[in-house]
Structures are given as structure tokens and as C-alpha cells.
Amino acid sequence: MSRQLTDEEIERQLADLPLWTREGDAIVATIEAPDFPAAIAIVGEAAEVAEEMNHHPDIDIRWRTTSWLLTTHDAGGLTQLDIEQAHRIIEIARRHGVVIDG
Numbered sequence: 001m002s003r004q005l006t007d008e009e010i011e012r013q014l015a016d017l018p019l020w021t022r023e024g025d026a027i028v029a030t031i032e033a034p035d036f037p038a039a040i041a042i043v044g045e046a047a048e049v050a051e052e053m054n055h056h057p058d059i060d061i062r063w064r065t066t067s068w069l070l071t072t073h074d075a076g077g078l079t080q081l082d083i084e085q086a087h088r089i090i091e092i093a094r095r096h097g098v099v100i101d102g
């Protein structure tokens with residue numbers, strides 16, 4: 001199991017992670033896809049990554065806007081798994097036409 005990150009480790013890594021912000025024991029992001037099929041495709045690919053990592057995000061889908069929350073329940077807070085998954089979700093979103101600065 002991955003260990004909990006310190007506040008400093010989280011802040012440092014969030015600086016290199018566009019779109020994601022900290023909310024207590026979690027990191028959250030809202031991703032607006034070009035259209036509904038793109039939003040669903042992003043969620044579908046992220047689901048494959050989640051299974052591969054055995055690490056599962058909370059996802060809310062509203063038309064083309066998806067909201068994401070990552071935390072590691074087993075560790076009771078944020079771990080490196082959350083940071084890694086956040087990067088992978090950004091990568092997937094970019095491939096589906098989402099423009100993300102940084």
C-alpha cells in the first residue's frame with residue numbers, strides 16, 4: 001500500500017499538475033470535454049486505468065463536464081497513486097481534445 005504524502009509533497013507535486021486542486025484529503029478536477037461522447041470516452045479510458053492501478057476515482061458526469069475526486073481510502077488520505085492517476089487522466093483528456101494549460 002502506498003503511504004500518505006506530506007503536505008509539502010502534495011503542494012510540490014500539484015505545482016506540476018494542471019487543473020487539479022487539493023480539497024482536504026483529496027484532489028479534485030473538473031474537465032469539460034468537447035462533447036458528451038468525448039466525456040464518456042474519457043471516463044471509459046480512465047476506468048481502464050483505474051482497474052489496471054486498482055485505484056478508483058469518484059466521477060460525476062453532467063453532459064460534457066466531468067468532475068473527479070481522487071483519494072486513497074486505504075491510506076486515509078492522498079498518496080502517490082492519486083498523483084499518478086491525476087496525470088493519467090489529464091493525458092487521456094488531452095487525447096480527447098480537452099485543452100489544458102501547463
Ligand SMILES: C[C@H](O)[C@H](O)[C@H]1CNC2=NC(N)=NC(=O)C2=N1
Nearest residue numbers: 054055056057071072073074075
Ligand atoms: C481491496 C482493494 O485493493 C482496495 O479497496 C482498493 C480499491 N480501489 C481503491 N480506490 C481508491 N481510490 N482508494 C483505495 O484505497 C482503493 N482501494
